[in-house]
Amino acid sequence: MTVTIVGAQLGDEGKGGVVDLYGDTADVVARYQGGDNAGHTVVHDGEEYKLSLVPSGAVRDKVGVLGNGCVVNPETLFEEIDALRERGLDPDVRVAERAHVILPYHRALDGIEEEEKDDLAAGTTGRGIGPTYEDKAGRRGVRIGDLLDPDALRERLEYVVPQKKALAEKVFEKETGEAFDIDALYDTYREFGERLAEENMTVDCGSFLQERIDADESVMLEGAQGTSIDIDHGIYPYVTSSNPTAGGATVGTGLGPTVVGQGEVVGIIKAYLSRVGTGPLPTELGGVEGQTPDYDPAGASADEEELATYIRDEGGEYGTVTGRPRRVGWLDMPMLRHAARANGFTGLAINHIDVLAGLDEVKVGHSYEFDTAEQSSAGTQNAMRSDDDELLTMPPTTEQWGRCEATLKTFDGWADVDWAAVAEEGYDAIPENARTYLEYVSDELETPIYAVGVGPGREETVIVETPDE
Ligand code: GDP
Numbered sequence: 034m035t036v037t038i039v040g041a042q043l044g045d046e047g048k049g050g051v052v053d054l055y056g057d058t059a060d061v062v063a064r065y066q067g068g069d070n071a072g073h074t075v076v077h078d079g080e081e082y083k084l085s086l087v088p089s090g091a092v093r094d095k096v097g098v099l100g101n102g103c104v105v106n107p108e109t110l111f112e113e114i115d116a117l118r119e120r121g122l123d124p125d126v127r128v129a130e131r132a133h134v135i136l137p138y139h140r141a142l143d144g145i146e147e148e149e150k151d152d153l154a155a156g157t158t159g160r161g162i163g164p165t166y167e168d169k170a171g172r173r174g175v176r177i178g179d180l181l182d183p184d185a186l187r188e189r190l191e192y193v194v195p196q197k198k199a200l201a202e203k204v205f206e207k208e209t210g211e212a213f214d215i216d217a218l219y220d221t222y223r224e225f226g227e228r229l230a231e232e233n234m235t236v237d238c239g240s241f242l243q244e245r246i247d248a249d250e251s252v253m254l255e256g257a258q259g260t261s262i263d264i265d266h267g268i269y270p271y272v273t274s275s276n277p278t279a280g281g282a283t284v285g286t287g288l289g290p291t292v293v294g295q296g297e298v299v300g301i302i303k304a305y306l307s308r309v310g311t312g313p314l315p316t317e318l319g320g321v322e323g324q325t326p327d328y329d330p331a332g333a334s335a336d337e338e339e340l341a342t343y344i345r346d347e348g349g350e351y352g353t354v355t356g357r358p359r360r361v362g363w364l365d366m367p368m369l370r371h372a373a374r375a376n377g378f379t380g381l382a383i384n385h386i387d388v389l390a391g392l393d394e395v396k397v398g399h400s401y402e403f404d405t406a407e408q409s410s411a412g413t414q415n416a417m418r419s420d421d422d423e424l425l426t427m428p429p430t431t432e433q434w435g436r437c438e439a440t441l442k443t444f445d446g447w448a449d450v451d452w453a454a455v456a457e458e459g460y461d462a463i464p465e466n467a468r469t470y471l472e473y474v475s476d477e478l479e480t481p482i483y484a485v486g487v488g489p490g491r492e493e494t495v496i497v498e499t500p501d502e
């Protein structure tokens with residue numbers, strides 16, 4: 034049986050915490066896409082772990098797998114494993130031989146292209162994610178299996194590196210160094226290959242996981258990023274370069290769609306929105322310079338700015354990977370309806386309701402108003418609409434999304450309470466107004482609530498249902 038954990042919004046919904054919450058019943062935790070652009074937080078026994086590549090199950094001694102859909106930077110992987118060992122853990126991490134390798138020139142090109150793109154820049158994490166997936170699709174990538182095969186590695190590097198060097202030097206007019214030097218790359222990456230072999234870390238991911246499932250073990254599939262930054266279903270081009278949506282869990286591991294589909298798909302929702310990166314955000318409160326399009330602090334509403342700062346500080350909304358302040362906004366229901374359909378959620382974990390505690394009222398973007406002239410455009414004519422002819426789901430182009438005005442629905446706020454006590458007592462101990470809010474989300478998405486996050490720690494979670502019990 035599999036349990037797939039998927040971010041329902043823009044990343045950082047608290048996926049790491051939910052993997053940890055349900056991790057006890059899992060034997061293996063596998064990542065299926067992304068790389069060290071992820072930053073998943075697990076708070077365990079008072080210790081906080083911020084994991085970029087090592088699957089979150091490592092904190093509970095579960096076998097971790099980086100699936101074929103991942104892009105792996107061996108340098109950051111080993112750094113993370115070594116740092117966890119220094120903290121007393123002994124992570125057992127396997128890496129798919131079919132996974133692609135992030136090389137130093139990918140990181141360099143990520144930075145160069147972001148600079149070049151200007152308004153179209155996604156505000157990437159700079160980890161080389163996009164350029165590595167580009168090379169994968171261009172059939173010029175280096176895979177983990179190649180690091181263990183000296184001839185294959187040299188052949189691949191000799192083909193690709195001169196192209197990358199020419200791109201950096203001739204197209205972008207940048208100087209290049211060791212990151213674009215075949216011999217230096219070969220030596221370093223062969224060493225990584227030797228360590229992967231010595232520590233017996235490489236696997237044929239699909240077979241490895243299927244054998245575990247056949248032996249009646251439980252496999253958790255840990256998504257990174259979130260649905261609205263999925264390359265196919267997100268706010269293109271302000272997206273990541275992989276498929277965080279549940280379909281990615283099958284392609285990115287080698288497990289069949291029927292295997293993943295027979296399991297659970299849990300959508301992780303933050304009770305408001307946070308966004309690290311650029312592009313429109315209809316329910317945004319205030320703004321963040323360098324990320325919010327056309328942001329003018331002088332023209333911003335003081336009340337909204339104050340509210341945004343309050344939520345950002347209460348929620349610790351500063352990037353796990355980059356430390357950047359995150360943009361914040363009210364929950365966006367059209368985004369969530371889109372996510373529920375694209376992923377087929379069987380259950381929801383709704384986090385961070387403690388962060389909103391103490392506000393007089395809490396709002397959500399229930400639907401979008403969309404210029405009538407736009408409504409007949411091909412992309413939106415089939416979209417779900419309310420009785421008032423408002424859009425209930427996200428329009429397919431980001432430009433249309435940017436022109437949507439959220440119609441807000443207001444809920445009465447709830448008090449700040451002893452959340453650990455609430456978690457111990459159970460769902461009914463959650464303040465009534467917060468339950469009204471949660472049930473509205475669950476009803477709109479026609480999906481049951483499995484868990485409610487009332488704080489960062491594992492013991493600050495109200496468990497309603499455990500997926501595979
Ligand atoms: P991920 O990328 O989806 O795993 O999420 P991140 O770790 O990037 O960001 C989530 C942050 O919120 C982390 O600092 C978590 O410890 C914290 N967190 C998770 N759930 C809750 C919750 O219910 N309440 C509060 N206050 N913090 C939470």
Ligand code: IMO
Pocket residue numbers: 040043044045046070071072073155156157158159160161162163256257258259262271272273274309310311353
């Ligand atoms: P987790 O797994 C939030 C965003 C970046 C940028 C865009 C593309 O912790 O939820 P990339 O480096 O992937 O090419 O950047 O995607 N982004 C994330 N935002 N959480 C993440 O991961 C993210 N990973 C990438 O900010 O806008």
Ligand code: MG
Pocket residue numbers: 044045046071072073074353
């Ligand atoms: Mg994160």
